[in-house]
Amino acid sequence: MDERSRRFGPGMAVALAIALAALVLPPSGAAPAHAENNGVGLAPALGWSSWSSVRKSPTAAKIEAQADAMKASGLAAAGFQYVNVDDFWYQCPGSQGPNVDADGRWVTDTAKFPAAGGSDGIKVVADHVHADGLQFGLYVTPGVSSQAVAKNSAILGTPYHVQDIATTTAEKNYNCKGMVGIDYTKPGAQEFVNSWADEFASWGVDYVKIDGVGTSDVADVQAWSKALQQTGRPIHLELSNNLAVGSAATWKQYSNGWRTGGDIECYSSCTTAGTLTDWTHVQSRFGQVATWQPYGGPGAFNDYDSLEIGNGSATGLTDAEQQSQMSLWALAASPLILGTDLTALNTTELGYLKNARVLAVDQDGIDASRIVNSGNQQVYSKTEKDGSVVIGLFNYSGTGSTTVSVALSAAGITGGATATDLWSGASLGTISGTYSVTLGAGAVKLIRAVPAGGAVRVEAEAAGNTIAGAARVATCSACSGGHKVGYIGNGAANSVTINGVTEPSAGNHTLTFTYLLNGSRTFYISVNGGPDIVENLTGTSFSTPVNASVTVALAAGSNTITFHNDTAYAPDLDVVTIS
Incomplete structure (x- = not known):
């Protein structure tokens, strides 16, 4: 109690x-x-x-x-x-x-x-x-x-x-x-x-x-x-x-x-x-x-x-x-x-x-989402609104040491990142590829990684996003993080907005989104409430993720990216990556 x-x-x-x-x-x-x-x-x-x-x-x-x-x-x-x-x-x-x-x-x-x-x-x-x-x-x-x-x-x-x-x-x-x-x-x-x-x-x-x-x-x-x-x-x-x-x-x-x-x-x-x-x-x-x-x-x-x-x-x-x-x-x-x-x-x-x-x-x-679940290796990560990524690497064992490894791409980081140990405050320098650390029994390494020119990866169901109307989170074993957002579209209110995509200066970026559908549907993608980018998409199963990419113009500072369809159902959405 x-x-x-x-x-x-x-x-x-x-x-x-x-x-x-x-x-x-x-x-x-x-x-x-x-x-x-x-x-x-x-x-x-x-x-x-x-x-x-x-x-x-x-x-x-x-x-x-x-x-x-x-x-x-x-x-x-x-x-x-x-x-x-x-x-x-x-x-x-x-x-x-x-x-x-x-x-x-x-x-x-x-x-x-x-x-x-x-x-x-x-x-x-x-x-x-x-x-x-x-x-x-x-x-x-x-x-x-x-x-x-x-x-x-x-x-x-x-x-x-x-x-x-x-x-x-x-x-x-x-x-x-x-x-x-x-x-x-x-x-x-x-x-x-x-x-x-x-x-x-x-x-x-x-x-x-x-x-x-x-x-x-x-x-x-x-x-x-x-x-x-x-x-x-x-x-x-x-x-x-x-x-x-x-x-x-x-x-x-x-x-x-x-x-x-x-x-x-x-x-x-x-x-x-x-x-x-x-x-x-x-x-x-x-x-x-x-x-x-x-x-x-x-x-x-x-x-x-x-x-x-x-x-x-x-x-x-x-x-x-x-x-x-x-x-x-x-x-x-x-x-x-x-x-x-x-x-x-x-x-x-x-x-x-x-x-x-x-x-x-x-x-x-x-x-945070669990991105590694392998024996005594447990890793969780979440992306902050400023684009930094917090990663926790845990030794689940209470009796012996183990080496815990995570592919940074699984945490949404492509390329290098500047890392800080959050418990000590010490700089860990630049990390890339796979990050590994040997931990004693029941120990943790908690770090904050700031991507250096890499991509920002955001789960559609992440707490930083706005999932509105009838749109809702569903389990999906093949999806990143084990979840997706479905019931998007068929009305303007039923949407997903990726919030807090922060950029130091205005410019064009590649937006890659992972979706699922069986047949043909359309996503309307709006950046900061601006004109829609229309993406006509196809897929073979609501259990099989597919990637698509578009070019978007982001403003300096914080941005929002909304996925919707005002008249018909859109695909389900898994994860979004902004390069």
Whole structure:
């Protein structure tokens, strides 16, 4: 269990300034997924959650100490903003559900979070967190407590009661139990969730995590999204855990982020007893990052769970493995929500967390594609809006060294590129052809490569692009990155726009695009909204990629290239290369 996501707050470091400059739209046929329609979560969350290191015993003193440490350590200045209380903040008398107030909402455990000055204990802590210049998050699960059903609690501001809306279907509450479903077709159901959201807003909550969410809980997610929006307070909505990738479009429409798998914590199965996690649990995310790549983007991000960095051997990861975890999460544009004890950070690992070069990779909001998946060799890459390419080479093995190699062409680089090691900041000089590095167990080499007169290669489904209308991402085993964009055309709104193609000066360039179709179709290609270039194309299969090239005139600075067909369906689009 954990939390994620962030709103831009004060004191942002250079890394976030870079990220803000690079904000782009998400890759989906749906509208950008701002669950509260207020710009929350435009970049991946940076913060801390109580679950990993505090777990079942959060108290006001512990949470306030973590907030103070986030500020004092410089993490807040580096961009970390959220301080989130996970489970066990509310009264739980047994297995019959959380205790509730007169309106059926959970009651704060005053032994852990004492009230003060007439304020609820949670508000007292939220005020402390805000005084540190940070944001505050809180935890909830779907449904309504059985205690509220037994008491037939009133629904605030309505003539209805909980028994009017409750079902007998059990809802997940992992520790207290006793939650049952809500029938959202019944009057009073939305108003009940609204009243709960209003209470959270009055306490100063900036982030809500709904845990125990599955495909059967879509109505709860919709209700909470609507409820948080109607409070008028910008509140980030995060979903947990192990959500179904087949419902990614739904999670994206109604929330700012979602957990892609189970917990990163290893609990009783830890390789070393008493640690937070181990390398095996980090390894489980490599495949998830590849699978979920098409679905994250500004406003709604894939969440790979807590970042366990900062407490040395107590984390269960070596220094190399901690760098690898942060590198993989950053390449995937995942929320970076720390689970470690911020009051006991060691200097070396604190330096990892404050590395502006690596944070900028995360904050660009672009999901990397896996371009090498061969035994212990794992390589991911993504192209930034400025044309630079970030490449992460990983040794998947936790026991021995290996040499990891990648053809730079697979990352969209033809010719040479000037490379920088993002962890050390050291120049790697000019690289070309195949780049190789020998890595120790669980280690990573994270580099930024700036093509020198070579081609810029952009996946059609990349997070930096605008996939509009009915156009949508589809799997394609023969395609670059394993995906393509289909349903382009048959209306002006159904298009793909390659954004942020940056050139130092105006001039003509060769645009090579890879498409798929069975028969004959036409692409209309518009640069910067200008006149269309008409390309009549043929193909033999929607599973067989074909290349075509045209000459385009690009302006100095940033350019957009739109593929569309206003009257008929166009081919599917795989990848675009600009020389």
